[in-house]
Amino acid sequence: MYRYDDYDHALVRERVAQFRDQVARRISDELSEEEFLPLRLQNGLYMQKHAYMLRVAIPYGTLSSRQLRTLAGIARDHDRCYGHFTTRQNIQFNWIELAEVPDILERLAEVEMHAIQTSGNCVRNITTEAFAGVAADELLDPRPLAEILRQWSTINPEFLFLPRKFKIAISASGEDRAAVQMHDIGLYLYRDEAGEMCLRVLVGGGLGRTPILGLQIREGLPWQHLLSYVEAILRVYNRHGRRDNKYKARIKILVKALGIEAFAREVEAEWEHLRDGPAQLTLAEYQRVAAAFDAPSYETLDDIDLAFGSQLAADAEFARWCSRNLQPHKVPGYVAVVLSTKPGVDAPPGDVTAAQMEAVADWAERFGFGEIRIAHEQNLVLPDVRKRDLYALWNAARDTGLATPNIGLLTDIIACPGGDYCALANAKSIPIAQAIQQRFEDLDYLHDLGELSLNISGCMNACGHHHIGNIGILGVDKGGSEWYQITLGGAQGMAAALGKVIGPSFSAAEVPEVIERIVATYLDYRELEERFVDTVGRIGLEPFKERVYARAEVPA
16 A cells, blocks of 8 residues: 655645644634634535544555554544544544544554545545455556545645535446546546556536436556546536535536536647646656555465355355355455444444454454455455455454444445434434334344445535435425435446435334335345345335325324
8 A cells, every 4th residue: 555755744734734733813802703714614524413523544545453453442442442434435423522623634644544625615535436456357557646636636736626516437347346437536447448547538527416427538548648638627626616605515416507518618628738748647646655555375275165155154144244244356366355334223334343444454354464445335345364364354343343244235334424413414324224124123134125225415515425325315494394305216336326216215113114115115025036136226216205295193
């Protein structure tokens, strides 16, 4: 993984010192809260319902064991012994004292981490899939270009005060596991017929109040022009994006207003002034960054491990876990392992305790090469595990509460913190997620249902990505009461889709029964081995609406 150079170290430490002074001035009332607001947001510090929340950047979702242990220490010393991993591959601490923030940032700087640009109207954390560099279906490793984007966008003065927050994702696999079409800029990395690295560029994607899938603006962009082309897009957005209404300030609104053809012409005209300038990447620079992502010292192994096969045959629980929680690896004899943070009522989705973080850091060293990934589904990933070590890892993860065999199933719920923490939320997310998980706790039933995603957001900001869940749940306010709107048919990946609202919203008590009726309808109509999202696409919403709303009263 990438290690800081002298410039990175200096930049982060200077930011810590600067913010330490700003915090002292706020505590002494030399700065008002209004004056302090933009300063704290630049350092990832939010005021939530009960306390400050600090969001720490995890660039493209990659951590070392040392960094994860530091996050565990922060959770133990400055929070309530846990952290919350987000759909942006970051971590949030929800119970932070303002006076302690500079010390936290200093601890982060010591392990090459920070909270810069995790908030504010700037380029946010660059994301990619959690299996980058190891996925069996990967065309190229996207991490070097993700890191180059990170370096270029961090405290880039031209783009620190955009009309609204800005998100970029890059993917380079046969399957898009980075939700690229839902980003302000989405990038697909591939090789053209001549074997050269190229980029397909999408713009104008996003969820929130107005969900839109990104549209292609460029095909076959040579990788050397990555920064200049992204810069051209950002300049057009910075120039024309609305600043009078934050609900209409995202780039997707500008693209929709201008039309993709007109927007593309603006970008191409801007790019003509930039394409051969200093932003053009050189092979030497790419190789400098890419060297940090060289493959570790893998053993030469047979892809068929007899001991592993025997363990699968002897232990049905282990076999079930392996059927859901493993991802194929490009190196024979290895797999990537997904550790579920969704045990049900025992913990909210994405929450990981300090003790669990320390355990995962230990496993990353014992069973891999000291690296951990954060998936945008809020789970943790060990990217390089030998098949022969899986049984030992599974036993350790089971003892630690991180071995629920539900990846990609109904209870692998994506959920924002919702009204329990967030001041923006209209409704709670966590109790709804846990009520659904409790209703569907039968693992045999879950596995029979097969692949089915359910995402929950507590408000229209869509931090829980409810629009792209096969089943989406959105918290809405009705006269001061919490209600929940249901969408069906959303999907991420190459065949991305936005869910459609089925009808009037439901009370919190009704939601688990409504989900049960939706699932029952799916079981009635599905064809052999047909996924939920495919059944919805084939039969439409009406059968689900009839089942859900044809009742005198849904029991509490």
